[in-house]
Amino acid sequence: MLYLSPNAVIRMTVARDDRITPLKNDHKEIARQLDILRKAMAQSPRPSSRELGRAARRLASLIQRHLENEESTVYKPLSLTMGRHSPTDMMAREHRSIRQGLARLASALGEQEVNDARIEESRSRLASLQEQISAHMETEEKVLFWLADLKL
Numbered sequence: 001m002l003y004l005s006p007n008a009v010i011r012m013t014v015a016r017d018d019r020i021t022p023l024k025n026d027h028k029e030i031a032r033q034l035d036i037l038r039k040a041m042a043q044s045p046r047p048s049s050r051e052l053g054r055a056a057r058r059l060a061s062l063i064q065r066h067l068e069n070e071e072s073t074v075y076k077p078l079s080l081t082m083g084r085h086s087p088t089d090m091m092a093r094e095h096r097s098i099r100q101g102l103a104r105l106a107s108a109l110g111e112q113e114v115n116d117a118r119i120e121e122s123r124s125r126l127a128s129l130q131e132q133i134s135a136h137m138e139t140e141e142k143v144l145f146w147l148a149d150l151k152l
Ligand SMILES: [Fe+2]
Pocket: 067, 070, 095, 136, 140
């Protein structure tokens, strides 16, 4: 039987929180940036498509960094601990689909000025991406991070 001193328990709690808290903070920032881009695409007059493209690429790299962090700090350890009972395979498939969606959005806006039809198409792409990402982050906060707290 392993007995932990009260200090050890505190250290473990801090270490566990440190894994999840930055990811939750990222979620807030990602939701905020998605909103900013969605509003920028809807406003009139609209920023140039070059500016929108730059904003989409910045957003894509923010999300990309988050997904990588999450995969190394939560997904892989949970998958190793829980094996086939881990829900991370399904969630990792969502990561792939989010990455593809972001790449398509950034390339549709591209480096050059694009026409209104392309912007409209990108607006609806962004709206569905925003929905997908927000549902994904909600599942992580309700299920995956809770499991990580419990199992890691
Ligand atoms: Fe995720």
